[in-house]
Amino acid sequence: MENRRARDTLRAEDWAEAALQAIAAEGMRGLSVEPLARTLGVTKGSFYWHFRNRNALLEAALALWERRETDEVLARAAEETDPRKRLARLFREADGSRRAGRLYLTLAGASDQPLIAAVVRRVMERRLEFLQECYRALGATPEQAGARAVLAYSMFLGTLQLRRDAPDVLPQGEGFHEYMHLVGESLIPGYDRELVRRR
Template sequence: MVNDSLRLSAQDWAKAALRAMADGGLAAVAVEPLARTLGVTKGSFYAHYRNRDELITAALAEWTRSHGPEALAEFAAITDPAARLRDLLTVVVQAVQPLAPSVHLSLLGDRNDPRVKDAVSKVNQARLELLTHTYRELGLPPDRAASRARVAYAAILGLLHLAQTDPDAPHSAALADEATAVFLTP
């Protein structure tokens, strides 16, 4: 049953669009199915957005905000670089759930879309900068710190990929311990 009295915000629509993107990329973002999922009519959508493209832009901005520099601020505030890296790896790896959809990985299928390219680039850049800075503070020279950051980040993305395809993936706590042991080694 559709509830027209339900007041959804623009952010509610953007978050619903992100859930759809996680399952099927940009192609999965469609107003009517989102309205059904949210239990409202399309009129609710048009109270916030003129069209699907505006919704996609807003959803990508929300993803960038929630996964980019703003989201990393709490980790950047940790003064001990080893503790920062340990906490970051633990949080990221423990968030990886078997067969769970990933906005980041789903967006790679739409990587030629300029909006997607920009959002993924911002998120990647923020994460790589934090990792590189952390490895620099741990004593690695600049080139080596940047290389280690890329390898650590690639491993994190690889774990996300494996989790999407492997229902028998190891428990995330064990993976977090292993990732911390590997990526804290100088």
């Protein structure tokens, strides 16, 4: 029998969060109502209280992902007035967890689903635009800023791919922080470890 307290306190965002966790762990096949209900300790009735169908849950999960991984990350990076610090903070923020990386790659790989493809494209465009603004603030021409933004984003995607497919290739622990300094030196003109020291 459904836990009444769980049913009464469960929010749509709880379902969206559970959906993101399932997608990160199992790919798009993880977006299945019954297993998610079991994970949350409720029946399918709770799902239909919040959502019309599975697609509505996917929309909510994508909105949550975009807010957390793009809106909030870019807002935190934008707090830095120095464009070098802004870029360094963005790279630290985007480093994220392995789960976040698997989730991004899973969503990016689901380009055959128009809803997902549209959100991933919007996220990519917003991130590239933010990167371009940072490079322009450092004195790059629009063309240079565009090229540097693409290079930075490519390195980000490549790191996610390595973390998923060949995690032993990347250094661990303090070594990973040193690797991120190398990334900074490669991607941020005038990079200085003291100027952009980790928080």
